[in-house]
Amino acid sequence: MSRKNDAIGTQTRNLSPTRTDKLILSERDSLLVLDLLENPPEPSARLIRAAKAEQALDEIVAFDQEFGLL
Structure with missing residues (x-):
């Protein structure tokens, strides 16, 4: 798990999607x-x-999938 400091100086963590943490x-802050x-x-x-x-990319992928290009 990596840690970094954000713009306001608080520490954040990159969590794996399968892990649940309580904050x-x-x-x-609440x-x-x-x-x-x-x-x-x-x-x-x-x-x-x-x-x-992102929306344009999604449209391109959907088009390619519709016509069997992917």
Whole structure:
């Protein structure tokens, strides 16, 4: 399991999809998470570009699968 520090200095871990961890948050952090869920920030231009690229790739793969190209 690898660890890295994110932009705000908190430690994050890359977990395998088969592992379940319990995360204990402080009251302040719990309120921050709830606020972000209720009021998410606007997506950045980079995120919008990535979503459009993913959608285009999905359409290409679906087309290729429909016509037996994959």
